[in-house]
Structures are given as C-alpha cells and as structure tokens.
Amino acid sequence: DAKTTQPPSMDCAEGRAANLPCNHSTISGNEYVYWYRQIHSQGPQYIIHGLKNNETNEMASLIITEDRKSSTLILPHATLRDTAVYYCIVRVASVGTGANSKLTFGKGITLSVRP
Amino acid sequence: DTEVTQTPKHLVMGMTNKKSLKCEQHMGHRAMYWYKQKAKKPPELMFVYSYEKLSINESVPSRFSPECPNSSLLNLHLHALQPEDSALYLCASSQVLRLNEKLFFGSGTQLSVL
Numbered sequence: 689d690a691k692t693t694q695p696p697s698m699d700c701a702e703g704r705a706a707n708l709p710c711n712h713s714t715i716s717g718n719e720y721v722y723w724y725r726q727i728h729s730q731g732p733q734y735i736i737h738g739l740k741n742n743e744t745n746e747m748a749s750l751i752i753t754e755d756r757k758s759s760t761l762i763l764p765h766a767t768l769r770d771t772a773v774y775y776c777i778v779r780v781a782s783v784g785t786g787a788n789s790k791l792t793f794g795k796g797i798t799l800s801v802r803p
Numbered sequence: 804d805t806e807v808t809q810t811p812k813h814l815v816m817g818m819t820n821k822k823s824l825k826c827e828q829h830m831g832h833r834a835m836y837w838y839k840q841k842a843k844k845p846p847e848l849m850f851v852y853s854y855e856k857l858s859i860n861e862s863v864p865s866r867f868s869p870e871c872p873n874s875s876l877l878n879l880h881l882h883a884l885q886p887e888d889s890a891l892y893l894c895a896s897s898q899v900l901r902l903n904e905k906l907f908f909g910s911g912t913q914l915s916v917l
Contacts, residue, residue, distance in 0.1 A: 726846075729910070730910050731910050731911055732893070734906060790848055790859065791848070792848065793847075796845060
C-alpha cells in the first residue's frame with residue numbers, strides 16, 4: 689500500500705469546517721483513498737473513500753487533487769464529538785485476497801474541536 | 804444491526820492463564836479481522852478470516868490462536884502471554900474480503916497481562 693503523511697495534530701472551532709490534509713505522493717492509479725476515525729476508547733469508524741472524483745456523504749466530503757497525490761477530508765460543521773484521531777489510508781483497488789486486502793493504518797492526525 | 808460486539812470489554816490475566824476473546828456480528832459479513840492496538844499507536848493487523856478460513860496471518864506469535872467457528876463468530880485464544888501483549892484488541896468485519904469494502908469495528912477488549 690502507498691504511504692500516507694498527515695500532520696500530527698490540528699484544532700478547529702466548533703461549528704466551523706475542519707479540513708484535514710493527507711499526502712500520498714506515491715499513490716498508484718488503482719489505489720483508493722480511505723478515511724477512518726477513532727474516538728477515544730472506541731474502535732475505528734469508517735468515514736468515506738474515493739478513487740479519483742470528489743465524494744460526499746452524510747459525515748464528510750473528500751476532495752482528491754487532480755494528480756491524486758494529496759487529499760483533504762472536510763467535516764463541514766465540526767462538533768465536540770468530532771474530536772478524534774483521523775486516519776488516511778490508501779489501498780489497492782483490486783478484487784482478491786491476500787496482501788492486497790489489508791487495511792494498514794498510519795499514525796493519523798489528532799483533531800481537537802474547541803468550544 | 805450494524806454492530807460488531809466484543810466481549811469481554813476488559814480482561815486481566817496472568818502469564819500462565821488461558822483466556823479467550825470473543826467477537827460477534829450479525830450483518831452477514833464473511834470477512835472478519837483481529838487488530839492489536841498499543842496505547843497512542845495505530846491499530847496493527849493480526850489475522851484475517853474469509854469465509855471461515857484463515858486468509859492472512861501477520862506473523863503473529865503462536866500464543867495467539869484465532870478461531871472462526873461460524874460466519875458470525877470470531878475468537879482469539881490467548882495462552883502464556885507476556886506483559887508486552889497488553890493492548891486493546893479490536894475485531895472488525897466486512898461484507899467480503901475485498902479492497903473497496905468498509906470495515907466495521909467493535910469497541911475492543913482492553914487486555915492487561917500481569
């Protein structure tokens with residue numbers, strides 16, 4: 689899997705948009721970008737994933753640059769409950785089992801939402 | 804039901820004990836995973852089961868023994884653990900073992916080895 693680089697931490701004000709960056713400069717053409725988050729004392733939670741196009745769901749938006757070397761997760765209106773570690777992961781998009789099917793977490797970015 | 808249930812939530816065991824961690828899901832998922840997470844570190848993959856068969860073993864020591872008795876249940880048997888094995892053990896499941904599948908995680912079992 690391609691390696692990702694995220695800043696160790698960031699904060700934002702409650703009610704404002706939180707923009708979480710991720711660099712994946714070695715990403716291949718068939719690798720998806722995934723975001724998970726882990727709130728303290730809980731298991732990781734899936735947020736969103738994408739390949740080339742920008743994606744939006746009820747939780748967040750994912751903006752992927754045209755060269756796919758970086759992406760940004762946007763939480764449009766951050767709340768205190770969004771305080772968590774956010775993991776950006778890239779995975780090979782091929783059907784099959786074995787090594788290509790592993791979800792490998794990096795260090796993540798700690799988002800602190802302040803009142 | 805979109806839950807992955809892990810029991811117990813907390814476990815304290817001695818180095819000579821034998822214990823088991825249990826994970827259950829009723830979403831009809833056919834892939835199940837064990838991850839280990841040390842404090843302030845990201846989760847690390849241990850095992851992956853696909854259709855009740857072991858698909859990936861990340862060179863985990865034999866004192867950890869996984870078992871998938873049916874499609875809803877995943878166990879992790881523990882024997883002769885070391886204090887450095889103390890960690891949060893997370894179970895996850897996905898519909899199948901495929902790369903664009905979402906993983907659903909349980910809340911984990913916090914294990915302390917004395």
